[in-house]
Amino acid sequence: MALSETTEYDKIEVVGIYKAVQVRKATVIKKDGVELTRSFHRYVLHPDSDISGQPAEVTAVCNAVWTDTVKTAWKSRPSTFPQ
Numbered sequence: 001m002a003l004s005e006t007t008e009y010d011k012i013e014v015v016g017i018y019k020a021v022q023v024r025k026a027t028v029i030k031k032d033g034v035e036l037t038r039s040f041h042r043y044v045l046h047p048d049s050d051i052s053g054q055p056a057e058v059t060a061v062c063n064a065v066w067t068d069t070v071k072t073a074w075k076s077r078p079s080t081f082p083q
Contacts, residue, residue, distance in 0.1 A: 002032055005029050006027075014061065014065050018046065018074045018077065020044050021062050022044050023043055023044075023054075025042075045058070047071045
C-alpha cells in the first residue's frame, strides 16, 4: 500500500486588460497508482507579482504576456480600478 502526493498546475489563464494570470494548482493523492482525491487551490498573479517561486510553465506564460506596455499600464491604472 503506497500513498503518493503530487502537484499539478493544470489550468493557467490570462484575463483582463492588465493580463492577470490565474493559476489552478491541483494536489493529487494516489494509493497504489489509483487516484483517491484531488483538491484545488487558485491564485492570481498581476504584472507586479514576484514570479521567482513559480513553476516554469507559469513563469513562461507571465513572461509572454507581461510586456513593458502591460506593466506600464498596470502601474498607471486608476487606484479605483479593481485588480
